[in-house]
Amino acid sequence: DAGVIQSPRHEVTEMGQEVTLRCKPISGHDYLFWYRQTMMRGLELLIYFNNNVPIDDSGMPEDRFSAKMPNASFSTLKIQPSEPRDSAVYFCASSLGRSTEAFFGQGTRLTVV
Amino acid sequence: KQEVTQIPAALSVPEGENLVLNCSFTDSAIYNLQWFRQDPGKGLTSLLLIQSSQREQTSGRLNASLDKSSGRSTLYIAASQPGDSATYLCAVYAIKAAGNKLTFGGGTRVLVKP
Numbered sequence: 001d002a003g004v005i006q007s008p009r010h011e012v013t014e015m016g017q018e019v020t021l022r023c024k025p026i027s028g029h030d031y032l033f034w035y036r037q038t039m040m041r042g043l044e045l046l047i048y049f050n051n052n053v054p055i056d057d058s059g060m061p062e063d064r065f066s067a068k069m070p071n072a073s074f075s076t077l078k079i080q081p082s083e084p085r086d087s088a089v090y091f092c093a094s095s096l097g098r099s100t101e102a103f104f105g106q107g108t109r110l111t112v113v
Numbered sequence: 114k115q116e117v118t119q120i121p122a123a124l125s126v127p128e129g130e131n132l133v134l135n136c137s138f139t140d141s142a143i144y145n146l147q148w149f150r151q152d153p154g155k156g157l158t159s160l161l162l163i164q165s166s167q168r169e170q171t172s173g174r175l176n177a178s179l180d181k182s183s184g185r186s187t188l189y190i191a192a193s194q195p196g197d198s199a200t201y202l203c204a205v206y207a208i209k210a211a212g213n214k215l216t217f218g219g220g221t222r223v224l225v226k227p
Contacts, residue, residue, distance in 0.1 A: 104149075107155075
């Protein structure tokens, strides 16, 4: 397996634009996590899914953020409208079961200007 | 609320010296603790996972211990090499009543000087 795949690797967008980040988890994994990493706040869990169902979205900062998982092999994180303070690296991770090793993608570096 | 702390935030050692990285957490109700490595501009690579019932895990030059009752874990890297330079993060997976999610520490940035 190629691991967790995220796209794009880098995204630069203007304030107010819609941004969509994509993630393909490892095949067979039933948990998927979205994290945000900044220098100030470190790694923060935004939302996670179990068997494609959102379980905890308490980390989603605002209504501008939304996440979907239409099937077991694909998830999106959308920001609409984007703001400069959303600039960060966004990671997707997956695991098989709740208490097993989590595997991370390479991340999407988002810059909102 | 689970809080994870890693001290020091940065560490510099000469090549060959053993590394000792510390992680502490406030709530002992965890499923497991995981250590990750992150290189600049890259994602996280899992190093070791210790289940709550275990006391330690070993992989090559890496050894991680877990003392759940005191809320501490230590990652030992023997005979450090310049290639070990990276940021090391620990993360604890809290049980459902404590949030049922993986919480990360701030990381320790390690520099191994040749």
